[in-house]
Amino acid sequence: MSLTGKTAIITGAAGGIGKATVALFAEQNANLVLVDYNQQGLEQLTKSLEQKNRKIVSYAIDVSHEPQVKRVVQSTIEEQGQIDILVNCAGICKMIPILDIKVTEWDHMLAVNLRSVFxxxxxxxxxxxxxxxxxxxxxxxxxxKIGGLAAGAHYSASKAGVICLTKSLALQAAPYKINVNAVCPGPTQTEMTDAWGDKTNEDFAAKIPFKEYAQPLDVAEAILFLASDRSKYITGEILDVNGGLVMD
Ligand SMILES: NC(=O)c1ccc[n+]([C@@H]2O[C@H](COP(=O)([O-])OP(=O)(O)OC[C@H]3O[C@@H](n4cnc5c(N)ncnc54)[C@H](O)[C@@H]3O)[C@@H](O)[C@H]2O)c1
Structure with missing residues (x-):
């Protein structure tokens, strides 16, 4: 699964799944472009990787902001000469009943989780x-896929959008031999789910056939597979990493 000589942009790099992905990509010698709006998190991560002499650049931006996204992509092309891999991992989640979702919250969720991916x-x-x-x-x-155990309708809708955007782009990118895939985690132990509280997490874990949440590394391994040339004939795939929670 070597990524030697490859340049990868990873958004949400300072988060749970993002950080695990960065660690695996670093092990495989990728040149890393880390994106997140958590500047402090990016600085800590960069420092830990620089100790191992990695080529690494980071951008503290809002991924839903068009000019900032264009700047990251343009600068990466100018500085690294190429982009081989893109991992869109930045996201937010809110547990909130539909009657309480304000239009501003709906728009924000869709902007961070879906517009950024687009x-x-x-x-x-x-x-x-x-x-x-x-x-x-x-x-x-x-x-x-199923509307969410806990997540709000706006979160579920944004992720359904990510799935169909992935398939649509996979079709348009196929003539150029560009692979476009998605990884669909079930509940995974990160700050996102820590915010739900112990009781909720125990109740949800009981509903998963594996009876436990995924670890960020479980999701990152699937991301690495799809980023490597081991998956070169796979495109438009929506790869579940969910301990059997959803089978389709
Ligand atoms: N944890 C889970 O149970 C779970 C399950 C399914 C899918 N996911 C998805 O996996 C991805 C990673 O989630 P995680 O669990 O690692 O969460 P996390 O909260 O640990 O990480 C999310 C990261 O995204 C960053 N981010 C949020 N909004 C941003 C913005 N506007 N601009 C730039 N960066 C922004 C945060 O700073 C954070 O570092 C998300 O897309 C999430 O929806 C998570």
Whole structure:
């Protein structure tokens, strides 16, 4: 699964699944472009990786903001010469009944979880198309398939959007031999689910056939597979990592 010589942009890099993905990609010698709005988290991560002499750049931006996304993609092309891999992992989640979702909250959720994926996909596909090489991995969610155990309707809708955006782009990118896939985690132990509280997490874990949450590394392993040339004939796939929670 070597990523030597490959440049990867990873959004949500300072989060649970993002950090595990960064660690695996670093092990495989990828050049890393880390994106998150948590500047402090990015600085800590960069420092830990620089100790191992990695080539690493980070951008503290809001992934839903078009000019900032364009800047990251453009700067990466200028500085690294290429983008081989894009992992869209940044996201937010809110547990809230539909009657309490304000329009501003709906729009914010869709902007962070779906518009950002569209923006990064569009800008990197423009570049990958010319090189006829690229791997795009979007992070969906089991909630985008079944409506969510806990997540709000806006979260589930945004992740359903990510799944269909992935399939649509996979079709358009196939003539250029660019792979576009999604990983759909079930509940995974990160800050996102820590915020739900112990009782809720125990109740949800009991509903999973494996009877426990995924660890970030479980999800990252699937991302690495789709980023590597081991999966070169796989595109438009929505890969579940959910301990049997959803089987379709
Ligand atoms: N944890 C789960 O149970 C679970 C399940 C299914 C899918 N997912 C998805 O996996 C992805 C990663 O989630 P996680 O569990 O690692 O969560 P996390 O909260 O640990 O990480 C999310 C990261 O995204 C960043 N982020 C949020 N909004 C941003 C913005 N506007 N601009 C830039 N960065 C932003 C945060 O700073 C954070 O570092 C998300 O897309 C999430 O929806 C998570």
């Amino acid at each position: 923006l990064f996909c569009r800008e990197t596909f423009r570049h990958m198309k010319e090189r006829k090489y690229g791997k795009i991995i979007n992070i969906g969610s089991a909630a985008g």
